[in-house]
Amino acid sequence: MKTVVNMTKENVASSLVRPEGRTRQRIFAVKKIFLPGSGPPAGIVAASLLVAALSAIPFLYILLRASQASPEIWIRLWRSRIPDLLVNTLGLAVAVTAVTVIMSVLLSYLIIRTDLPGKNVMHWLMAVPLAIPAYIGAFAYITFFGYNGAAQHLLEAVSGLPPGAVKLPSIYSFGGTVLVLSVFTFPYVYLLAAAALKSGGGDLEEASLSCGLSRWQTFFRVTLPLMRPSLAAGGILVFLYVLSDFGTVAMLRFPTFTSAIYLQLTGRYDRGTAAVLSAVLLFIALAVIFIEWRWRSGTRYHQGEGGNRRPAPVSLGAWRYPAIFFVMAVVLLSVLAPLGLLGFWSAAGISGGSLGSDFFLYARNSLITAASAASACMALALPLVFLSVRYNSRLGKYLVNIIFAGYALPGVMLALGTVLLVSSGFPYLYGTAALLVIAYIARFLPQSLQAEESALARVNPSLEESARLAGYSAWSAFLRVTLPLIRPGLISGWTLVFISSIKELPATLLLRPAGFDTLSVRIWIEASEGFFEQGAPAALLLVMVSALPLKFLFSRDLSKGGFRRGSNTV
Amino acid sequence: MKKSLLFVYAAILLMAALVAGCAQSQDPKGTGEKKEGSPLAVYSGRKEPLIKPVLDAFEKDTGIKVTLRSGGASELANAIIEEQKYPGADVFIANDAGTMEMLRQKGLLQPNPSPALKAVPEDLRANDGSWIGVSARTRVIMYNTNLVKESDLPRSIKDLADPRWKKQVAISASSNESLIGHITALRLSMGDAETEKLLRSLMSNQAQSLKGHTEVRKAVGSGEFKLGLVNHYYYHLQKQEGSPVGVIYPDQGEGQMGVPVNVAGAAIVKGSKNSESARKFIEYLIRPQTQELFAKLNYEIPVVEGVPANDARRLDQFKRTPVKMEQLGSELNKTINLIEKAGLP
Numbered sequence: 069m070k071t072v073v074n075m076t077k078e079n080v081a082s083s084l085v086r087p088e089g090r091t092r093q094r095i096f097a098v099k100k101i102f103l104p105g106s107g108p109p110a111g112i113v114a115a116s117l118l119v120a121a122l123s124a125i126p127f128l129y130i131l132l133r134a135s136q137a138s139p140e141i142w143i144r145l146w147r148s149r150i151p152d153l154l155v156n157t158l159g160l161a162v163a164v165t166a167v168t169v170i171m172s173v174l175l176s177y178l179i180i181r182t183d184l185p186g187k188n189v190m191h192w193l194m195a196v197p198l199a200i201p202a203y204i205g206a207f208a209y210i211t212f213f214g215y216n217g218a219a220q221h222l223l224e225a226v227s228g229l230p231p232g233a234v235k236l237p238s239i240y241s242f243g244g245t246v247l248v249l250s251v252f253t254f255p256y257v258y259l260l261a262a263a264a265l266k267s268g269g270g271d272l273e274e275a276s277l278s279c280g281l282s283r284w285q286t287f288f289r290v291t292l293p294l295m296r297p298s299l300a301a302g303g304i305l306v307f308l309y310v311l312s313d314f315g316t317v318a319m320l321r322f323p324t325f326t327s328a329i330y331l332q333l334t335g336r337y338d339r340g341t342a343a344v345l346s347a348v349l350l351f352i353a354l355a356v357i358f359i360e361w362r363w364r365s366g367t368r369y370h371q372g373e374g375g376n377r378r379p380a381p382v383s384l385g386a387w388r389y390p391a392i393f394f395v396m397a398v399v400l401l402s403v404l405a406p407l408g409l410l411g412f413w414s415a416a417g418i419s420g421g422s423l424g425s426d427f428f429l430y431a432r433n434s435l436i437t438a439a440s441a442a443s444a445c446m447a448l449a450l451p452l453v454f455l456s457v458r459y460n461s462r463l464g465k466y467l468v469n470i471i472f473a474g475y476a477l478p479g480v481m482l483a484l485g486t487v488l489l490v491s492s493g494f495p496y497l498y499g500t501a502a503l504l505v506i507a508y509i510a511r512f513l514p515q516s517l518q519a520e521e522s523a524l525a526r527v528n529p530s531l532e533e534s535a536r537l538a539g540y541s542a543w544s545a546f547l548r549v550t551l552p553l554i555r556p557g558l559i560s561g562w563t564l565v566f567i568s569s570i571k572e573l574p575a576t577l578l579l580r581p582a583g584f585d586t587l588s589v590r591i592w593i594e595a596s597e598g599f600f601e602q603g604a605p606a607a608l609l610l611v612m613v614s615a616l617p618l619k620f621l622f623s624r625d626l627s628k629g630g631f632r633r634g635s636n637t638v
Numbered sequence: 639m640k641k642s643l644l645f646v647y648a649a650i651l652l653m654a655a656l657v658a659g660c661a662q663s664q665d666p667k668g669t670g671e672k673k674e675g676s677p678l679a680v681y682s683g684r685k686e687p688l689i690k691p692v693l694d695a696f697e698k699d700t701g702i703k704v705t706l707r708s709g710g711a712s713e714l715a716n717a718i719i720e721e722q723k724y725p726g727a728d729v730f731i732a733n734d735a736g737t738m739e740m741l742r743q744k745g746l747l748q749p750n751p752s753p754a755l756k757a758v759p760e761d762l763r764a765n766d767g768s769w770i771g772v773s774a775r776t777r778v779i780m781y782n783t784n785l786v787k788e789s790d791l792p793r794s795i796k797d798l799a800d801p802r803w804k805k806q807v808a809i810s811a812s813s814n815e816s817l818i819g820h821i822t823a824l825r826l827s828m829g830d831a832e833t834e835k836l837l838r839s840l841m842s843n844q845a846q847s848l849k850g851h852t853e854v855r856k857a858v859g860s861g862e863f864k865l866g867l868v869n870h871y872y873y874h875l876q877k878q879e880g881s882p883v884g885v886i887y888p889d890q891g892e893g894q895m896g897v898p899v900n901v902a903g904a905a906i907v908k909g910s911k912n913s914e915s916a917r918k919f920i921e922y923l924i925r926p927q928t929q930e931l932f933a934k935l936n937y938e939i940p941v942v943e944g945v946p947a948n949d950a951r952r953l954d955q956f957k958r959t960p961v962k963m964e965q966l967g968s969e970l971n972k973t974i975n976l977i978e979k980a981g982l983p
Binding site (some may be wrong): 144145147148149152160188306318321323326327331334336337338343435487491495496498581583596597598 | 712713718726812818853
């Protein structure tokens with residue numbers, strides 16, 4: 069999800085300025101187009117425009133609808149709902165970003181730079197929460213901390229107090245929401261921070277120490293500033309994620325923009341208010357992206373010569389045990405507790421018969437829509453990727469940027485946009501699962517784009533040129549030479565879209581046809597009605613599905629000696 | 639070789655076909671596959687477990703196949719509005735007279751002159767028969783008997799704003815059509831200003847909005863909240879589960895407004911190609927046997943004479959707010975505007 073946004077900024081920056089040292093740019097030294105004397109084929113341009121339109125139209129439609137809404141609606145919203153929503157949403161986003169950044173700084177320093185025992189295992193464990201969608205994490209936490217949950221029963225059993233006497237702090241609060249969101253989104257920041265620490269700065273730290281600064285001073289004046297770009301990039305990902313999150317905040321009863329939009333979509337007849345709320349949220353997201361881009365492009369980071377030597381690990385001494393405790397606490401909160409709870413409830417559920425034929429039906433529905441979306445994205449991204457990479461066309465890059473910008477779109481807004489679009493143009497699509505697939509494509513196309521883009525960028529155009537020279541048509545050259553070479557990119561793009569689609573909640577809730585429940589929808593329904601045993605097997609299945617490719621991507625990048633921002637497409 | 643590409647596109651086509659195939663069999667639980675003799679398409683704002691037994695019985699007795707699309711009443715009403723040119727529904731079942739009346743006033747329902755509809759009292763159906771109530775419900779306050787003494791109970795809906803109930807009241811989200819209907823009744827009884835004041839004080843009293851009435855009744859049953867504002871049958875359902883709950887019908891005294899009555903009903907959508915089957919279905923819903931089913935399964939109040947009402951109080955056993963069903967529909971927009979003005983979640 070994450071470094072996708074980085075790609076947005078990279079694309080924008082690279083098309084206007086020519087920064088050095090980016091992998092893509094090296095290949096683009098070959099600026100000429102390999103078909104002599106012609107621009108990109110009309111077919112590819114047309115296909116690209118169509119795909120970009122598919123992605124962009126839902127949210128352009130929202131903006132249109134918002135602009136058409138009568139001023140009365142705007143005024144009423146500013147007076148009634150928006151102030152509280154702004155405070156809640158921004159407050160939550162800022163708090164979660166702050167918590168995750170601080171956590172990640174501590175964790176990455178401890179794990180990468182010190183002599184913490186078991187660091188390699190810890191590093192891997194830090195990435196595991198990525199496989200747990202935040203709303204599933206919320207579900208797990210509710211089963212434990214919610215009213216009448218396990219925590220309450222445990223405390224009563226242990227202390228012997230009567231039921232109702234013990235009042236645990238409520239998970240349904242700002243604090244509870246910050247906790248749950250932080251614990252499942254911190255890996256976005258952690259992984260980038262860890263990569264930064266791994267990739268260098270050791271010599272600078274050594275220089276600082278030899279100049280007489282203490283370890284603490286070195287940390288604050290050398291290490292931390294060097295981590296700043298990664299922290300900023302990760303922080304933005306977390307911030308945008310919190311803005312767009314629906315499932316978690318809805319389950320934890322914390323009202324933000326997304327829940328207000330959902331209310332409008334499920335209980336009102338005029339779409340104008342929903343469009344206005346969506347427009348405000350979109351504006352906030354774009355403002356944040358813009359601010360971060362300006363701030364980052366104004367700074368320059370240069371790696372000096374001979375700078376990749378890793379420094380000797382810092383010895384923790386007396387800090388060892390607090391450090392271990394801290395890291396284990398994070399692992400407990402983000403991995404062991406949720407998985408344990410899900411496992412427990414799944415066992416209870418399976419023995420109680422939750423895995424009936426209905427369960428497999430929901431799994432089938434999830435599978436079919438996710439696989440369709442993934443396959444469609446894989447195909448649809450190709451013309452765009454070719455336009456942007458091979459033909460190096462300006463138009464291609466703009467189209468790609470437009471699509472990436474739409475990625476900041478929360479699921480509820482996407483559902484609204486799709487509904488508006490369909491009701492004005494394609495009403496016969498109502499009540500079909502095609503609506504879901506379209507929404508997933510519109511939302512997750514950027515993931516295919518990114519994966520295929522980096523794959524294609526690594527293929528030297530001269531390979532295709534040789535095929536052309538040997539007499540093959542452009543089409544044949546593509547099929548016989550390019551396609552096999554970019555296959556890993558195609559597969560990883562397919563996998564990412566598949567996982568994202570299968571986990572998706574708000575758009576699925578709003579757009580699904582009757583009787584067509586998916587796993588994510590069932591988890592939502594069971595959680596809200598308190599049927600934990602019935603929701604847990606579905607939740608566990610989703611986590612497992614998300615985890616497998618994660619491990620694959622993770623270990624692949626590990627073996628290449630660290631994380632590269634452009635290529636880590638988790 | 640074009641084989642690899644063909645494979646990719648074949649995979650995509652296969653997926654598309656599967657998806658389309660799924661779209662056809664919209665109700666996997668089997669109340670219908672589309673056959674030549676076009677089945678009856680029902681959009682139900684009622685929960686599936688409640689309406690399925692009726693649909694199954696209908697299919698068995700008449701042989702007419704039924705396809706079911708269930709969802710929220712507003713969601714389905716929106717769908718009917720948006721599908722005007724290509725109506726997808728034959729029958730619309732809703733938990734709220736206001737929703738059905740609103741559709742009627744938009745010209746999206748078909749009049750039904752069938753004389754059988756006279757079995758339903760005039761005040762519980764539309765004049766032209768385009769929608770009829772099939773079961774009645776009213777709004778009550780349910781409470782947890784372990785946490786609230788009867789002497790402390792709120793006697794009026796306005797008491798919910800009392801600071802002693804701070805953070806102790808659960809209501810449903812303002813997307814719920816029953817709550818919207820209730821607020822319409824309040825507006826017509828107390829006026830807009832008083833109603834807005836009540837809504838605002840509910841919010842400042844931190845009444846918790848939960849996703850739906852099922853969540854409310856469970857939360858009151860478990861003791862998470864002391865009071866819940868629900869349709870009457872939710873109290874009975876929770877009691878049936880063995881929870882320590884009680885109920886009070888507020889505002890029953892002299893000069894007080896009483897409790898508003900609403901109906902769950904059925905309507906025939908304009909443009910339906912199955913009017914015959916639709917009318918048969920509607921008449922099926924007001925047969926005494928079906929009425930008994932609603933009462934037995936869900937503790938709703940039957941609308942037809944002579945059917946026992948399980949445990950629930952019948953319409954003549956409590957003081958009723960004098961609000962017409964049509965008004966629930968004609969006032970719908972104004973009520974929504976008021977709710978938006980107050981900012982109810």
